[in-house]
Amino acid sequence: MDKNLMMPKRSRIDVKGSFANGPLQARPLVALLDGRDCSIEMPILKDVATVAFCDAQSTSEIHEKVLNEAVGALMWHTIVLTKEDLEKFKALRIIVRIGSGTDNIDVKAAGELGIAVCNVPGYGVEEVADTTMCLILNLYRRTYWLANMVREGKKFTGPEQVREAAHGCARIRGDTLGLVGLGRIGSAVALRAKAFGFNVIFYDPYLPDGIDKSLGLTRVYTLQDLLFQSDCVSLHCTLNEHNHHLINEFTIKQMRPGAFLVNTARGGLVDDETLALALKQGRIRAAALDVHENEPYNGALKDAPNLICTPHAAFFSDASATELREMAATEIRRAIVGNIPDVLRNCVNKEYFMRTPPTAAAGGVAAAVYPEAKK
Template sequence: GCARIRGDTLGLVGLGRIGSAVALRAKAFGFNVIFYDPYLPDGIDKSLGLTRVYTLQDLLFQSDCVSLHCTLNEHNHHLINEFTIKQMRPGAFLVNTARGGLVDDETLALALKQGRIRAAALDVHENEPFNVFQGALKDAPNLICTPHAAFFSDASATELREMAATEIRRAIVGNIPDVLRNCVNKEYFIRTPASAVAAAATASVIQKVKYHPYYQIKKSEKKK
């Protein structure tokens, strides 16, 4: 039957931008929100009115629903596995909208079939594009799978293009690498005063000539 969520505990693994947004919305529905994020400074729990736990085990023990909002790296591949599922409350829910590799599909499928986990909702999968009719999860009950598209709307598609254009502009005018957001290869950028790059870029527009800041910098270095 139906059950109310007010008073239940939602455990967030990762409290970045998305995790924080989920936390605030969950609080509005009456969830008791706890989180585990070893990379955040002390005090953020007080600023958001959340409860912080300092081990993943504590979060799994206490949560009626576990929601993943962390990045995927070599240390947390298959974070949700046979061992960690056994640490979850019997009948707990699992939500993953972060990275597919965080969850071991075979272990999750078995836990769903055995009723160890009541239900799961996955928007990301270790192997994409995901085929619900193949793989370990094909016969798993109480499972919602979406094709890595929970974000999609016309407005979000427009925002993606606008954000990309904004970051490109930031790079062109020299705001690199320190203030360039979401940059995965900062070590390959050449440092130069932002004012110098901005002036050269502006001049290229006025003179109607092509300009590439990194090419120009490398060219000037060769002359030296």
């Protein structure tokens, strides 16, 4: 029997010294690819890894030492890793996306290359839910536009001026809010929206039966039904190859005339050009977007009326930013001291490792750094 298969799953991490057939040192290198500040990550990783930063916007800006030696990588959403990019890394075993979305990483290619990809889905739930409600309230009560009018010097001397400026303001209680996706954030939005008097419905084909009863919501079983019934549609689903441009010319025609649209999920869920036209025609009364297909934002929606755009900041608060980075660094630490994928909390391509024996690709980062641990 192969001796490797008889080894216990946990990798030995007490082997010291560099390994004989390469430039890596015994202490694994972890790199923050698209940032400079490692002050939160360092205390979590300093006793098990060397931490470096690249502050890169593409792999062409990443230092050769990182490409050759890094076994772990932390990254935000500002850098994209294609299959060709991933192939440039010679020792990489784990990538942790500092955030929930992984659409800027070729997850399939990473799995095929033996690289685990993890995200941090549990952070900032309150912040995104609160921001979503803030945007919904702004669309209904037009607070954003009214505040801008006052700042720009418009005088309101009587009810006629107020009526003209506030035209389009709507009452919330009794309206139907439709949530596309009822995960952590969708559920948090639903509970907040009920407190404001919304009738909340949701569409999520991946949830088991009974969730609607436990939360006191109404479930619909097709996207078409949700769009047809909703006065306001809010998106809370992940982005994948099946729902790119979920909001498009066809689905906008299924929405109620004059409905509101909110997106704090993923930019690629909305076809910007179609939404811009719908706003200009008044088919969509107003929209609020915290995420955009192309960031920084600069596209077809630039001159669209009745639109609020924020810079992908719904997740942020001082508390959530710290929590997010701590969770990401802790996931890297798990990989270094344990086995991939067993110890990982949020590995999104785990299936690529479950089919393989505990060799370097399926072992911990320690197995890549300390080849003696595999003998």
